[in-house]
Amino acid sequence: MPATNHASPSEMEHTLTQHEGVAQAAVTAWPSPGPPDAPGHPRLVAYVVPASGGRQGREKDRIEEWQQIYERVYTASPSEPFGENFSGWDSSYDGRPIDRDHMRQWRSATVDRIRELRPRRVLEIGVGSGLLLSRLAADCETYWGTDFSGPAIEELHRNVKEQPQLADRVTLRTQAADDVDGLPAGYFDTIVINSVTQCFPSGDYLTRVITRALGVLAPGGAFFIGDVRDLRTLEYFHTAVALHRRTGTDAAALAVAAEKSRIRDEELLVHPGYFVGLPTLDPAIGAVDIQLQQSRYHNEMSRHRYDVVLHKAPAQVTDVGACPSLAWGTDIRDMTVLADRLGGTRPPLRITGIPNARIANEEGAWRALTEGDAVRARELLAEHDPTAVDPQKLTQLAADAHLHLALVPGPDRPGHFDVVFTQPQPGRTALAGTYRHMAAAAAAPLTENPAATHRAGRFAARLRDWLGERLPGRVLPAIVVVDALPLRSDGMPDVRALSQPPAADGTVTPSHG
Numbered sequence: 001m002p003a004t005n006h007a008s009p010s011e012m013e014h015t016l017t018q019h020e021g022v023a024q025a026a027v028t029a030w031p032s033p034g035p036p037d038a039p040g041h042p043r044l045v046a047y048v049v050p051a052s053g054g055r056q057g058r059e060k061d062r063i064e065e066w067q068q069i070y071e072r073v074y075t076a077s078p079s080e081p082f083g084e085n086f087s088g089w090d091s092s093y094d095g096r097p098i099d100r101d102h103m104r105q106w107r108s109a110t111v112d113r114i115r116e117l118r119p120r121r122v123l124e125i126g127v128g129s130g131l132l133l134s135r136l137a138a139d140c141e142t143y144w145g146t147d148f149s150g151p152a153i154e155e156l157h158r159n160v161k162e163q164p165q166l167a168d169r170v171t172l173r174t175q176a177a178d179d180v181d182g183l184p185a186g187y188f189d190t191i192v193i194n195s196v197t198q199c200f201p202s203g204d205y206l207t208r209v210i211t212r213a214l215g216v217l218a219p220g221g222a223f224f225i226g227d228v229r230d231l232r233t234l235e236y237f238h239t240a241v242a243l244h245r246r247t248g249t250d251a252a253a254l255a256v257a258a259e260k261s262r263i264r265d266e267e268l269l270v271h272p273g274y275f276v277g278l279p280t281l282d283p284a285i286g287a288v289d290i291q292l293q294q295s296r297y298h299n300e301m302s303r304h305r306y307d308v309v310l311h312k313a314p315a316q317v318t319d320v321g322a323c324p325s326l327a328w329g330t331d332i333r334d335m336t337v338l339a340d341r342l343g344g345t346r347p348p349l350r351i352t353g354i355p356n357a358r359i360a361n362e363e364g365a366w367r368a369l370t371e372g373d374a375v376r377a378r379e380l381l382a383e384h385d386p387t388a389v390d391p392q393k394l395t396q397l398a399a400d401a402h403l404h405l406a407l408v409p410g411p412d413r414p415g416h417f418d419v420v421f422t423q424p425q426p427g428r429t430a431l432a433g434t435y436r437h438m439a440a441a442a443a444a445p446l447t448e449n450p451a452a453t454h455r456a457g458r459f460a461a462r463l464r465d466w467l468g469e470r471l472p473g474r475v476l477p478a479i480v481v482v483d484a485l486p487l488r489s490d491g492m493p494d495v496r497a498l499s500q501p502p503a504a505d506g507t508v509t510p511s512h513g
Contacts, residue, residue, distance in 0.1 A: 219312060275435075318430070
């Protein structure tokens with residue numbers, strides 16, 4: 001059998017750049033894995049930059065898409081009372097509007113969390129219809145709100161003018177989340193960006209928003225980033241969506257439906273570990289506090305989202321990362337034992353590994369469906385897990401003991417959570433070390449936009465097929481879609497600076513988070 005021909009990297013690069021969808025291409029050979037005494041053929045890898053305007057062009061397109069969506073929502077519901085426009089908050093499970101009581105309680109919990117930061121000079125990025133402004137601004141010296149939607153800002157202007165207690169302290173501006181032009185540097189003691197990050201096109205954009213916003217945050221100030229979608233529970237969520245939206249007990253069909261739901265997900269998801277790593281990028285961040293939302297209800301927000309507070313140095317910090325801890329199920333077996341233990345223990349104290357009743361049924365359904373048992377998946381989704389604990393019960397326990405409680409995402413099992421009890425502190429005290437990022441998770445992607453990643457994967461697959469038609473009989477490279485090619489000092493592409501060699505599976509696309 002004759003050996004397969006190998007095209008040269010330069011020949012492949014030239015051919016790839018003839019494709020109308022490719023702006024740049026660079027091909028290199030990575031050594032094949034294997035024992036030293038049995039090396040394989042080098043693996044060719046083609047790094048391609050799409051011709052769709054690059055990363056910034058794709059980000060701009062995606063932001064404009066979200067802008068059009070939200071402007072349709074704002075203009076379609078002008079009759080809603082000021083501060084009560086929950087239009088667009090529809091359930092992913094059934095497509096119907098989320099219950100107003102759920103939404104009002106969600107808003108109240110968010111407002112309470114922001115008030116704990118003692119806000120006086122506030123900047124809200126993505127102010128929208130004023131759900132938070134309407135509850136917070138009257139107690140602040142000044143409240144600035146920005147939003148990328150002109151109609152939203154215009155409607156908010158009209159509402160604010162009708163509120164005498166707000167008109168002289170609210171400033172509204174139409175500008176994107178990453179645009180800080182015209183905002184006073186180092187002025188705001190509190191920055192709020194709530195339920196907005198999911199609309200960001202990439203993790204890089206999120207980082208840009210955070211770093212620029214820190215420039216207008218005063219030393220010692222707090223940056224509240226609320227309602228962040230948790231990347232770790234993505235599979236649980238889309239399994240539940242598929243089970244709610246489809247009938248039948250065909251496990252394979254339901255698994256396909258869950259996967260289709262996942263890859264159509266246009267929102268940005270963020271691993272809590274992303275925020276833990278931010279101080280290494282910006283030393284101005286003096287503390288990172290990550291907590292689950294307080295909620296009486298079990299819905300997609302309380303199950304799959306969390307809040308973050310970044311405290312800018314210098315800040316009064318209580319670091320609970322290494323505080324004494326007890327394990328749920330072994331050291332602490334039930335709520336009664338925990339209440340007794342709190343009576344004889346001086347906080348801070350962490351309780352680890354508590355099964356989360358908000359999400360236990362979705363986690364169980366996901367596990368059953370991955371095992372091919374759709375009947376059991378549906379049963380688990382509808383059942384209450386008797387071993388799981390509602391976080392709200394621990395909130396009440398802490399209140400009864402006159403302690404402050406932080407509900408914290410579990411570091412290694414997203415279906416579990418930790419709690420940290422501390423003594424209430426006067427004034428603004430920064431908690432640090434609430435979420436403890438596991439070293440084993442450090443290499444995992446920390447942000448992802450599933451739909452963007454899927455689109456890049458489909459493009460890579462089509463491009464590889466197209467290349468095969470033009471170089472028949474040749475060994476084809478794996479295709480890696482990248483935003484840009486780094487350059488060496490001589491101006492030539494430095495592809496080895498992009499990543500480690502990918503697995504030789506024919507098509508490779510790194511996360512576009």
